[in-house]
Amino acid sequence: MHTEPEHDPAATGLAAALDIGGTKIAGALVDGTGRILVRARRPTPAREDAETVMGAVASVLDELAGSPLWGRVEAVGIGSAGPVDAAAGTVSPVNVPAWRGFPLVDRVRARVAGRPVCLVGDGVAMTAAEHWRGAARGYDDALCLVVSTGVGGGLVLGGRPHPGPTGNAGHIGHISVDLDGDPCPCGGRGCVERIASGPNIARRALAAGWRPGPDGDATAAGVAAAARAGDPAARGAYDRAARALAAGIAATATLLEVRIAVVGGGVAGAGEVLFAPLRRELRRYATLPFTRPLEVVPATTGTDAGLLGAAAAALDPRADRAPRA
Template sequence: MFDADAGIDGKPLVAAVDIGGTKIAGALVDSSGTLLATTRRPTPATAGAQTVLGAVREVPADLAADGRWPEVSAVGIGSAGPVDVAAGTVSPVNIAAWRGFPLVDEVRRQVGLPVTLIGDGVALAEAEHWQGAATGYRSVLCMVVSTGVGGGLVLDGRVHGGPTGNAGHIGHISVDLDGEPCPCGGRGCVEGLASGPAIARYARAGGRRPGPDGDDSAAAVAESARAGDPVALAAFDRSARALAAAVAATATLVELEAVVIGGGVAAAGPLLFEPLARHLDTYAALPFVRGLRVHHAQLGTDAGLVGAAAAALRLIG
């Protein structure tokens, strides 16, 4: 029983915060995973550490204006990584000012509630395994392909975060040994080839020019690809090939049943998933890997919030 923590409808309420390189989202969430109130702020990813923290603090402040806030019993944070769940610190590759940043302590001081932290890829795995495309699978990789590339693993029917919470962080597997240096310190990482900014860079270098609105984002490249632009199509093919190589390697290592892919780049649909299937036929060659199923994530942009809420609900029992 959760009487002491029950929301106004009898269900325990938690707050969830989802921190990425582009946006910081927040929600009040009940024990069934329903988002009851939401808010969103842009991430000042190139700003100083305290400026980024200030943007994060605005999210719980927005949620606290809701009349149900007094019923909230814990806060779950899903953050771009790497993270260290034991220390409560974050070092997102796409937020340069945060290295070993004590995010959990800072948010706990603000809200005066228990706070727990998970990586954004693990949050996606939590959400999709709870009530999305990964439901029913015992061994699945869940990936987010957006400003960055992250991932989380479900092994033997349980989300597996690893000792620091970074297991499944597939975006920083090297798939090009002679590739470009990555901000993580590696070289030829999946993120540098498959993320939204990588798609936009490749298309720009190939001669694609923004339209009258000046938009040269991955979403704009997707529009050009749908119109048949060969450079834009090549950019998505390159992204899909990098993803296929990393997925096949992971599936070979831990014998996956399926992969679930979400995030802004996945919203391009067939532009990403059709070449991904084609390249998987090349890279996933062993018999026990060839049957790998590929699914589009079902929870969309809410997945990070649902996953962070799942972590908060676990924290309160």
């Protein structure tokens, strides 16, 4: 457990936050201003059985509970890789095969002395974080995207995050932008994720003739480095990803009149390799007068987005923190 060096012990509104993904389970105690006061972390035993994965979650919670600040925790927020079903309190992360319909909210509630527990998907958590402390702060209507191994997202509508009935609203990665495109693992075809996720950017670049450099980096980060150096196949892969993202963002703006699109996740780390063609393509797709002012900006909450978003959900007095049958 790591305790941050600067915090106000008199601060109120403390939340325990969990950020659950395929590689790590992170936990934190977060105050009402968004300061992370205590941290804990375990690797996700993603290929193990369901109880082993839950054991890692329990270990993170136990470490947080060992803090002298634990007594001030009012609620617990969970941001999890999805799909999630916030109404039922269950999770089925694609990259944690043993968890299918796993009753995570019930299991966490049993370990936190009856404190309220709120579950959101990781895209919704990132959205809540960016609206609370990041680039979407001050916007009443926003779309936030996580572009990484997959492509997720979430919405802010009317000044507050809008997770939808099951917690999956805003999942832009599975909007189809190519009706005759490649089949997607979701069952659709030509989805944004199938074109713009990190593995699919790398797949496209390799198919077009790009080859990794001496460091052997065959990921989207390696493609981005090659694109900066002028490799045409690498630039083409990012241009195509940007076009898919622009089409999905424009469709969302047309439907919901969002005013800003905030893009985070590992692929966003490519910087202008991604954002320059994304802004250019967005001008081609967002053509109606009420969509033209749409801004596209990088996320600012970084790797803490999941924890901050889970805490924001937990501390929201309007949150639905109890699963329904």
